[in-house]
Amino acid sequence: MTDIDTEAKVYGKNTKYCLTSTTLTVTIGNKKPERIPLYNIIAASYHPSDSQLLKVAYVTRQKKKGPLKLVQLDGQVEGDKAESAGNLAKTTLEWAYKDIKPNRRLKILVNPHGGVGKGVAIFNKHIEPVFRAAGCSLDIVHTRKTGDAYDIAKTLPLIEYDALITVSGDGLVHEVLNGFANHVNPRRALRMPIAPIPTGSGNGLSLNLLGLEDGLDVVAATLNIIKGSPMPVDVFSFTQNGKRTISFMSQALGLMADVDLGTEDLRWMGDSRFMYGLFRGLIKFKPCDVQLSYKAVEQDKRKMFENLNLRLSKRSDYTPEDLDDDTTLPEPKVGSNETEGWTTFSEPLLYMYAGKGPYVARTFMAFPVSLPDDGLIDIAVQSTKNFSRTGVLSSFDGAPKGEIYWNDSLHYIKAEAYRVKPLSKKGYLSIDGESYPFEEFQVEVLPRLATLLSSHGHYKAPFDDTKARSK
Numbered sequence: 001m002t003d004i005d006t007e008a009k010v011y012g013k014n015t016k017y018c019l020t021s022t023t024l025t026v027t028i029g030n031k032k033p034e035r036i037p038l039y040n041i042i043a044a045s046y047h048p049s050d051s052q053l054l055k056v057a058y059v060t061r062q063k064k065k066g067p068l069k070l071v072q073l074d075g076q077v078e079g080d081k082a083e084s085a086g087n088l089a090k091t092t093l094e095w096a097y098k099d100i101k102p103n104r105r106l107k108i109l110v111n112p113h114g115g116v117g118k119g120v121a122i123f124n125k126h127i128e129p130v131f132r133a134a135g136c137s138l139d140i141v142h143t144r145k146t147g148d149a150y151d152i153a154k155t156l157p158l159i160e161y162d163a164l165i166t167v168s169g170d171g172l173v174h175e176v177l178n179g180f181a182n183h184v185n186p187r188r189a190l191r192m193p194i195a196p197i198p199t200g201s202g203n204g205l206s207l208n209l210l211g212l213e214d215g216l217d218v219v220a221a222t223l224n225i226i227k228g229s230p231m232p233v234d235v236f237s238f239t240q241n242g243k244r245t246i247s248f249m250s251q252a253l254g255l256m257a258d259v260d261l262g263t264e265d266l267r268w269m270g271d272s273r274f275m276y277g278l279f280r281g282l283i284k285f286k287p288c289d290v291q292l293s294y295k296a297v298e299q300d301k302r303k304m305f306e307n308l309n310l311r312l313s314k315r316s317d318y319t320p321e322d323l324d325d326d327t328t329l330p331e332p333k334v335g336s337n338e339t340e341g342w343t344t345f346s347e348p349l350l351y352m353y354a355g356k357g358p359y360v361a362r363t364f365m366a367f368p369v370s371l372p373d374d375g376l377i378d379i380a381v382q383s384t385k386n387f388s389r390t391g392v393l394s395s396f397d398g399a400p401k402g403e404i405y406w407n408d409s410l411h412y413i414k415a416e417a418y419r420v421k422p423l424s425k426k427g428y429l430s431i432d433g434e435s436y437p438f439e440e441f442q443v444e445v446l447p448r449l450a451t452l453l454s455s456h457g458h459y460k461a462p463f464d465d466t467k468a469r470s471k
């Protein structure tokens with residue numbers, strides 16, 4: 001591919017544009033050239049009958065570690081550059097979108113009460129202008145109460161949208177997935193890509209899709225919605241008292257449920273509340289009285305680590321035709337009395353944390369070897385046997401990098417299913433951060449049932465074995 005060049009006047013200054021297969025470089029007057037990766041370009045057009053304007057819209061950081069911001073550059077093209085400007089605009093747009101359909105049609109659910117209650121203001125100021133600049137069509141709804149997102153997803157006319165977007169935290173995603181699961185055509189509904197914009201207090205999904213650097217950047221999340229590809233993900237069927245719920249992120253018992261649920265009053269702390277809750281829970285150091293059994297597929301931490309690296313070298317293999325004719329939700333395959341091939345955890349446990357997606361908060365990579373579509377759930381179990389309060393506390397030192405995984409006292413299992421029977425009456429159970437009765441339940445993986453938008457094709461959570469090698 002050969003480079004394409006043109007010139008125009010931006011703010012009255014001579015400006016050079018040079019397009020290569022990866023980058024558009026713009027040099028305004030004597031300023032330093034700005035190299036814009038094609039991924040960051042959301043629109044490019046040439047308007048011969050509108051003052052001969054060459055318009056380019058992209059997102060960029062003004063400071064190295066600052067947030068992404070929208071830039072819209074309008075260049076005035078002189079007559080002799082009209083052809084090259086038209087060519088540059090057309091090719092930039094083609095290359096910037098490659099296999100992605102531009103002008104996505106989006107259903108957007110904004111929770112005005114998510115996080116610290118700034119969802120609407122953030123959406124209006126930072127997010128909507130980027131979608132508009134990219135030419136997306138927007139159907140925006142402000143949720144008014146719990147359950148609105150569920151109802152909207154349940155009755156969504158699937159044909160009218162390319163993706164459903166939540167502007168909130170993980171709670172709204174949970175509602176949407178359950179709404180889809182109860183849609184008249186649940187399988188197709190769950191094929192509708194979902195993507196979060198992180199304005200909640202728990203934004204684990206966004207962190208998993210975009211990584212620590214971008215995971216809380218609302219414009220990076222917006223760009224992911226404009227440019228990301230559908231990525232199939234496993235979700236979980238959570239059954240309690242005969243009722244089935246879809247869980248997509250985590251189930252927590254013991255200390256970790258206290259952290260999830262016992263910190264509601266601390267929402268103002270943002271996601272620091274998770275670490276604070278952890279310290280508060282550790283003071284009690286109370287074992288969680290349950291019987292945990294699982295149908296394990298892998299328990300070798302080293303092997304799981306190798307599988308992770310193997311998966312990172314590949315993108316997800318999404319094919320839209322991949323959908324079979326069966327329109328109903330898959331029935332649970334694992335019976336509630338099944339015991340063959342099951343193991344019962346025999347030690348007293350401080351917590352059990354099970355889920356999918358490495359980060360549960362910015363400060364805690366709970367499932368570092370989690371894969372979006374391996375058909376398995378990761379279960380982390382901290383035993384209290386030969387373990388002290390200070391031991392657990394120091395094991396959380398490397399929590400943001402997932403180092404806790406390498407601790408010998410942390411049992412880590414990949415399973416197809418598991419079940420929990422409480423042995424006492426009192427306790428917390430958290431499902432995707434929401435409180436559920438502390439009663440018997442079973443969880444089973446539903447492989448590749450839901451769909452997310454991902455720019456990477458895998459979770460973005462760098463994890464290494466430095467800690468293991470230094471032991």
Ligand SMILES: Nc1ncnc2c1ncn2[C@@H]1O[C@H](COP(=O)(O)OP(=O)(O)OP(=O)(O)O)[C@@H](O)[C@H]1O
Binds near residue numbers: 147
């Ligand atoms: N207008 C509203 N008023 C109050 N609650 C709402 C409204 N709209 C949606 N909700 C509910 O708010 C809950 C919190 O959503 P979400 O988890 O996305 O954000 P969050 O700030 O991270 O919340 P939390 O801190 O509770 O996890 C969801 O259960 C959702 O149904």
